Amino acid sequence: MTESTNSRPDSGADLRHPGELEAVAGGSAVAVAGADGDRVRSVTGDAWRELRRKPLFWVSAVIIVVFVVMAVAPGLFTSVDPREAVLSEASKTPDGQNIFGRDRQGYDIYSRCIYGARASILVGLLAVIGTVIIGTLLGLVAGYRGGLIDSVLGRVAEVFFALPLLLGAVIILYTIQGEDDGYFTIVLQVSLVLVVLGWPNIFRLLRSSVLQVKPNDYVQAARALGASPTRISFSHILPNAIGPVIVVSTINLGVYISSEAALSFLGIGLRPPTVSWGVMISQATDSMRSAPHTLLFPALFLSLAVLGFIMLGDAVRDALDPKSKSR
Amino acid sequence: MSKYALRRLIQMIPVVLGVTFLIYALVYALPGDPTAGKCGERPCSPAYVAEFRKTYNLNDPLPLQYVKYLGNVVQGDLGESQYGQPIRDELAERFGTTFKLGVVALVFEVVVGLLAGVLAALRRGGFLDNLVLVSTLFVIAIPVFVTGRALQLYLGVRAGLFPATVSFEPTWFELLLPGFVLGSTSLAYLARLMRTNLGDNLSADYVRTAHAKGLSTRRVVGVHALRNSMIPVVTFIGYDFGALLGGAIITEGIFNVPGVGQYVFRAINDRDGQVVVGTVTALVLVYLVANLVVDLLYAYLDPRISHD
Numbered sequence: 001m002t003e004s005t006n007s008r009p010d011s012g013a014d015l016r017h018p019g020e021l022e023a024v025a026g027g028s029a030v031a032v033a034g035a036d037g038d039r040v041r042s043v044t045g046d047a048w049r050e051l052r053r054k055p056l057f058w059v060s061a062v063i064i065v066v067f068v069v070m071a072v073a074p075g076l077f078t079s080v081d082p083r084e085a086v087l088s089e090a091s092k093t094p095d096g097q098n099i100f101g102r103d104r105q106g107y108d109i110y111s112r113c114i115y116g117a118r119a120s121i122l123v124g125l126l127a128v129i130g131t132v133i134i135g136t137l138l139g140l141v142a143g144y145r146g147g148l149i150d151s152v153l154g155r156v157a158e159v160f161f162a163l164p165l166l167l168g169a170v171i172i173l174y175t176i177q178g179e180d181d182g183y184f185t186i187v188l189q190v191s192l193v194l195v196v197l198g199w200p201n202i203f204r205l206l207r208s209s210v211l212q213v214k215p216n217d218y219v220q221a222a223r224a225l226g227a228s229p230t231r232i233s234f235s236h237i238l239p240n241a242i243g244p245v246i247v248v249s250t251i252n253l254g255v256y257i258s259s260e261a262a263l264s265f266l267g268i269g270l271r272p273p274t275v276s277w278g279v280m281i282s283q284a285t286d287s288m289r290s291a292p293h294t295l296l297f298p299a300l301f302l303s304l305a306v307l308g309f310i311m312l313g314d315a316v317r318d319a320l321d322p323k324s325k326s327r
Numbered sequence: 328m329s330k331y332a333l334r335r336l337i338q339m340i341p342v343v344l345g346v347t348f349l350i351y352a353l354v355y356a357l358p359g360d361p362t363a364g365k366c367g368e369r370p371c372s373p374a375y376v377a378e379f380r381k382t383y384n385l386n387d388p389l390p391l392q393y394v395k396y397l398g399n400v401v402q403g404d405l406g407e408s409q410y411g412q413p414i415r416d417e418l419a420e421r422f423g424t425t426f427k428l429g430v431v432a433l434v435f436e437v438v439v440g441l442l443a444g445v446l447a448a449l450r451r452g453g454f455l456d457n458l459v460l461v462s463t464l465f466v467i468a469i470p471v472f473v474t475g476r477a478l479q480l481y482l483g484v485r486a487g488l489f490p491a492t493v494s495f496e497p498t499w500f501e502l503l504l505p506g507f508v509l510g511s512t513s514l515a516y517l518a519r520l521m522r523t524n525l526g527d528n529l530s531a532d533y534v535r536t537a538h539a540k541g542l543s544t545r546r547v548v549g550v551h552a553l554r555n556s557m558i559p560v561v562t563f564i565g566y567d568f569g570a571l572l573g574g575a576i577i578t579e580g581i582f583n584v585p586g587v588g589q590y591v592f593r594a595i596n597d598r599d600g601q602v603v604v605g606t607v608t609a610l611v612l613v614y615l616v617a618n619l620v621v622d623l624l625y626a627y628l629d630p631r632i633s634h635d
Contacts, residue, residue: 159345164569164614170576170591171607174600175354258470262577265472267595285476285581289484299473307468 050319057315063308071121080111119276124257130195135202143210157200209241254309277302405605425586431506440514444521463515475581492583505582524556565621
């Protein structure tokens with residue numbers, strides 16, 4: 001997450017608005033398009049073409065699709081009830097009937113791994129959607145308007161940015177958590193905390209990217225034609241500045257899923273009877289000396305999901321960033 | 328340089344005030360009963376609640392509450408644990424251990440991470456490069472508490488190579504495994520960051536010029552490219568220090584390291600809110616100071632910064 005924030009703050013500058021590309025840089029675009037016909041390709045189309053050729057993209061896309069389907073319809077993967085405990089078979093190692101074995105409570109680990117996807121994916125998605133909406137809107141305003149609004153928003157973001165993710169999450173969650181909050185309340189709480197602590201990341205990224213897009217000719221042209229600030233911001237600046245945000249948000253989704261598990265491990269995120277990978281890992285650590293398989297499988301699922309999103313972010317970055325194409 | 332340092336110091340003030348206020352407001356001003364869970368499984372008695380509200384100035388208006396709270400923090404008073412022990416004393420006792428653990432983690436992070444990043448950048452596209460890319464990806468994807476538990480079980484308990492838990496006065500050797508676990512994620516990020524930066528810099532014009540001047544590769548890479556690549560790396564280390572402090576809560580909890588992180592870890596399990604909030608506030612302040620130091624170091628690495 002941080003790598004991309006620091007190393008490629010400028011990749012937004014290399015993106016051009018699809019329409020403008022034809023008009024402004026027509027020469028080079030035609031040269032590129034010459035390879036497969038006469039249609040001029042847009043940057044998004046170009047990125048998509050680039051993506052399709054990458055095995056990294058397909059591997060990560062397949063992983064993510066599988067996990068999303070798992071989160072939406074766990075019943076497709078298993079017909080075993082994740083809450084059905086068979087105590088007589090507690091800590092059973094994997095065999096033909098329970099392919100991942102059973103945990104110390106006698107729950108079927110495979111079924112719980114499948115059902116656990118929902119909480120993790122939900123937290124990750126909600127947190128990313130929240131950070132992107134808040135960070136993008138504020139970043140757009142700060143970068144486009146500049147002046148006082150920019151300084152005020154910058155200071156506020158700095159304060160939130162100064163609170164490290166895990167430390168901040170520990171304080172906030174510890175405070176707002178009640179003893180008997182329901183499943184959905186806790187999911188919302190965790191996502192909310194990640195949004196509160198994560199938005200400055202997106203804000204900074206988009207702001208600097210807006211600053212680079214703003215002086216471009218097509219923005220001046222739009223202004224000269226009398227477009228309103230809202231229209232300039234949303235249809236000219238934003239599409240050209242959003243690239244780095246998409247990359248970082250994809251990676252962040254993985255990071256947030258991992259954070260949720262860490263918080264559950266500490267005992268302030270999701271907790272039993274909620275079925276989630278973090279909760280499973282947390283419970284398995286108590287019994288892992290006698291039954292390591294109870295830790296292995298949820299950890300495997302969690303790591304795979306995180307890996308999927310990080311790899312997808314990497315692939316998208318490579319596709320959007322012309323610098324890496326020369327390699 | 329000194330002017331820059333002074334400006335950074337002054338810029339720090341609103342951030343410190345803002346962060347402490349944020350924490351304070353979140354903890355005490357949010358709806359919810361601050362005494363909830365403080366008396367075990369039953370609700371607190373009215374006398375306790377009244378005493379609690381009085382001790383923590385909860386009957387004052389919020390700004391006044393905050394000023395009083397800040398005054399206490401400045402004087403080093405972070406409150407008391409539920410057993411009536413001052414948090415400050417406990418922190419003072421535990422800080423040395425966490426510092427030691429942090430040093431071990433940082434050494435791993437910087438030495439191994441930078442080395443891997445440099446080697447990968449020099450052989451871009453080669454076997455070593457791909458090895459670094461793939462292995463760092465896995466390290467990032469696997470959560471620290473899984474790595475910690477697994478290494479503790481297999482290297483500590485089963486193989487007996489390292490102590491599985493540490494003693495009350497941990498030696499450097501005992502902290503080797505926890506330190507490695509703590510630094511592993513940052514190590515991976517650092518290696519990737521270094522690889523990207525050095526790779527970009529190696530194809531920059533000034534490197535070609537340096538080669539053209541007839542300088543040895545060693546000098547071109549070691550002095551010209553490497554030094555310029557260090558700037559984002561140092562920024563990252565500063566920023567990442569916060570993740571390291573957060574990770575210490577998990578790592579110290581797993582390996583039973585008697586440091587500040589374990590204090591928080593236990594307090595969360597014991598539902599001792601004062602300890603959680605007080606200690607984490609102290610950690611955030613340490614993080615801010617560390618970032619200030621990094622910023623000053625930054626000016627030394629990149630002379631352009633102190634001139635603007």
